[in-house]
Amino acid sequence: MDDQQTATAQGAREAAAPKPLRADAQRNRDRLVEVAATAFAEQGVDASLEEIARQAGVGIGTLYRHFPTREHLVEVVYRREVEALCAAADDLASHHPADMALEQWMQRFVDYIATKRGLAASLRILFNTNSAVFSDLSGRVSLALRQLVEAAAAEGSIRGDVDASDVLHALGGIYSAPDTKDWRDRSRRLVKLLMDGLRFGAGKM
Amino acid sequence: MDDQQTATAQGAREAAAPKPLRADAQRNRDRLVEVAATAFAEQGVDASLEEIARQAGVGIGTLYRHFPTREHLVEVVYRREVEALCAAADDLASHHPADMALEQWMQRFVDYIATKRGLAASLRILFNTNSAVFSDLSGRVSLALRQLVEAAAAEGSIRGDVDASDVLHALGGIYSAPDTKDWRDRSRRLVKLLMDGLRFGAGKM
DNA sequence: CACTAAAGCGGAGGCGCCTCCGTTTATCTA
DNA sequence: TAGATAAACGGAGGCGCCTCCGCTTTAGTG
Numbered sequence: 289m290d291d292q293q294t295a296t297a298q299g300a301r302e303a304a305a306p307k308p309l310r311a312d313a314q315r316n317r318d319r320l321v322e323v324a325a326t327a328f329a330e331q332g333v334d335a336s337l338e339e340i341a342r343q344a345g346v347g348i349g350t351l352y353r354h355f356p357t358r359e360h361l362v363e364v365v366y367r368r369e370v371e372a373l374c375a376a377a378d379d380l381a382s383h384h385p386a387d388m389a390l391e392q393w394m395q396r397f398v399d400y401i402a403t404k405r406g407l408a409a410s411l412r413i414l415f416n417t418n419s420a421v422f423s424d425l426s427g428r429v430s431l432a433l434r435q436l437v438e439a440a441a442a443e444g445s446i447r448g449d450v451d452a453s454d455v456l457h458a459l460g461g462i463y464s465a466p467d468t469k470d471w472r473d474r475s476r477r478l479v480k481l482l483m484d485g486l487r488f489g490a491g492k493m
Numbered sequence: 494m495d496d497q498q499t500a501t502a503q504g505a506r507e508a509a510a511p512k513p514l515r516a517d518a519q520r521n522r523d524r525l526v527e528v529a530a531t532a533f534a535e536q537g538v539d540a541s542l543e544e545i546a547r548q549a550g551v552g553i554g555t556l557y558r559h560f561p562t563r564e565h566l567v568e569v570v571y572r573r574e575v576e577a578l579c580a581a582a583d584d585l586a587s588h589h590p591a592d593m594a595l596e597q598w599m600q601r602f603v604d605y606i607a608t609k610r611g612l613a614a615s616l617r618i619l620f621n622t623n624s625a626v627f628s629d630l631s632g633r634v635s636l637a638l639r640q641l642v643e644a645a646a647a648e649g650s651i652r653g654d655v656d657a658s659d660v661l662h663a664l665g666g667i668y669s670a671p672d673t674k675d676w677r678d679r680s681r682r683l684v685k686l687l688m689d690g691l692r693f694g695a696g697k698m
Numbered sequence: 699c700a701c702t703a704a705a706g707c708g709g710a711g712g713c714g715c716c717t718c719c720g721t722t723t724a725t726c727t728a
Numbered sequence: 729t730a731g732a733t734a735a736a737c738g739g740a741g742g743c744g745c746c747t748c749c750g751c752t753t754t755a756g757t758g
Binding site for chain 3: 736744
Binding site: 515521546551553 | 705708709
């Protein structure tokens with residue numbers, strides 16, 4: 289009878305009010321994410337959480353308070369990286385001609401994917417567990433790509449008869465290619481090839 | 494390739510020529526599988542391996558020698574159960590009219606699946622890692638089902654215009670239904686319903 | 699049998715996971 | 729500035745994973 293707050297009420301209101309963290313807590317949290325990003329990149333998602341806490345200069349308890357499970361931490365790191373990738377689209381767009389921006393972004397996208405190949409299984413579990421994460425992130429990516437494609441098409445530097453989802457599919461094909469030694473080089477060539485295809489007939493619309 | 498001893502074949506073939514174990518080793522191995530089957534059924538695939546070894550009366554080292562990873566043990570247990578399920582098809586067929594054999598087998602299939610719902614994620618990983626296991630086992634299941642269906646159709650106790658894969662699909666639908674409290678009862682009713690549908694129009698062709 | 703090599707055993711030890719709770723600290727009020 | 733208090737910290741402790749290697753048992757051989 290002492291119980292006042294049901295579990296449902298608790299869960300319903302997390303998106304609305306992320307309640308501000310205390311300064312030290314925020315600092316520790318940021319530091320953990322930073323270190324975790326490096327650790328996951330270097331050693332995969334099985335990197336030791338105790339080691340991450342140690343390198344971040346906090347106790348293991350602090351890590352677990354901020355990220356109750358390994359998956360929580362992975363999600364935050366992963367989301368941060370995808371957001372950085374999307375942000376890069378804007379940056380490239382404002383510093384390069386539209387077709388170059390598109391090409392460079394795709395190159396970067398492919399490079400990024402390359403570092404994540406080993407994580408495929410973990411990410412699939414993450415997405416199954418919480419498919420909102422997946423749709424959110426993949427939505428951002430395709431939005432970023434669409435903007436680049438449309439800008440280049442509008443500018444006339446690539447053809448106008450393709451849309452972003454075609455391009456995303458083409459990139460997806462690169463991703464699912466076998467994991468050979470020269471994977472990265474080949475991907476680079478494929479992106480260039482794709483760009484040539486896009487440039488072909490530019491302005492004809 | 495005429496080569497029969499590929500690297501993959503090495504692990505997968507224990508039925509063919511897995512060099513005979515020493516008597517004590519075989520005893521321990523059997524005991525481990527036995528205990529593991531119970532433990533996995535009761536506590537899921539995350540059951541403690543040390544506890545399994547303890548209950549089997551062997552050291553943890555022995556368990557790991559026989560089953561280098563948790564997945565190996567899971568696979569053996571899982572395979573054993575599926576084989577038992579398939580063997581039951583023959584048994585039922587020789588002791589009951591064909592349609593009753595089919596119905597009872599489907600009931601048993603569904604019950605079996607019910608106990609495995611929590612394992613879905615683990616099994617998916619297992620199947621991804623070693624898809625030969627999946628195709629082998631699902632092949633056996635559909636073979637067993639096909640024999641039951643065809644026998645009943647030949648006997649005239651169910652209609653003749655359905656094939657086994659339809660039935661398997663219908664059962665699959667039951668499997669993917671939401672995991673409610675009365676899941677088992679409802680599945681039972683659905684199997685009966687399916688049987689009625691199969692009996693309807695029996696002997697007409 | 700007795701002997702021996704090979705096969706098998708098993709548990710200590712090192713590491714990582716995660717929880718729990720006594721201690722510390724940032725922030726708020728007076 | 730001092731005091732109060734909720735928030736945050738952190739690491740000890742218990743458990744499970746897995747490896748490693750010295751000891752034991754089995755299955756052959758003479």
